[in-house]
Amino acid sequence: MTEKKDILKNLYHELRKGTLVLAVLSQLKQKHYGYSLVESLNDKGLIIDQNTLYPLLRRLDNQGLLQSTWEVVEPRPRKYYQLSKLGIAVYKELKEEYYMNYQTISSLLKED
């Protein structure tokens, strides 16, 4: 029983990991700071840990998919993220790829 639970836990994790980047990119057409993005994703049903999202944002920023700026919003400075030109292009192609995969997998699962 525990073995099944562990296997499922790992598979859920892998399934989710692949789509997390797409989910985050989808929300960054508008400017967001980390905490507001966590809240926004949580409100839409995607529960994400802060210590997962922030490192992910930094990684995407380093890859050039996001552009980040520090803005002083009372009462303290805050780092905002938004899709860069490269990010928009990558997001578009990633989204198309996701839909294609989704349709393929859906038709496979319907055969079940």
Next chain:
Amino acid sequence: MEYLERYLLQIGRHLNKKDREDTINELRDLLMENYENFDGASLNAEETMIQVIKNFGAPIDVASKYNSHEPLISKEYTPLFYLILKIISISLPGALVLANTIEYFTNTEETSIMNFLLNTAYMIPSIIQAVVMALAFLLLTFIILSRYVQPKFEFTEHEFNPKTLPPIPQDVLKAPMWESVIGIVGAVVFLYLFNLQPGLIAIYFEGNRIQLLNESFEQILPFFNISVFISLGLYIFYLYKRRKNFTTSTIEFIQGIFVGVIMIVLAQRDIFSPILIDGYDLAILPTIFRILLWVGGIGSIIGNVVVYIKVLFRKEDKK
């Protein structure tokens, strides 16, 4: 918000230097958001922050998620690595000092505390070499384990209590590692030169060596040795703790005044050998050294008084 800064300081210690400031600033904002939105009506401000920090995780775990590169030692092995590192760092020097102590008291005919302390101090380079080699071997072993051996035990995040986070050292109480290392090396070199090789402290001229200090200096040397041993103890403590405290600052102050007084006493005594070199009038040299000793002695006293007053003022501010 003292706990927040203490927490961020500990996270920063495990982050890559390149992104440290940016990551810390972002984490500060995130934790403040968590604090402001924390649902804990019965808690006061400090308890709320402690709870927020506790929920966020142990500094080492948080930092590991923000570092872009994989650490050399995987997080599964890190606790074990630190445990063995601590055991080696304490037991290896302890064992070597113990062996040296037994050897000194069983094989030396005329024993004295000062000779024993000097004997132990001369061992410091060997101890450092042994510890560095042991730690290098340990590091290598764990790097190989992290790369090629999957641990059988399950990784669990570190449990930690935010109340045990070390306080932020005030500027005047910071003890950088390089300062401690230079202090230890300097103290050992001083003890070695002045006690074992006083002939090397000399004027070197056209292949000749004229010893600078005479027997009169040797009468003062034990006092200098005491002062250097105190410094050595302090630097070893700072190297381990990376910070000073009120007690060590007080010892440092007394030691500084003591050194200042010794230097002034030396300046008034005839401690220099006559420096005779054909064709050169070098009678001025001992006078220059005396002036330097005067300046050094007075400088040491004034400097230590100023630093100690700063420590006292900071202590009052904290109250």
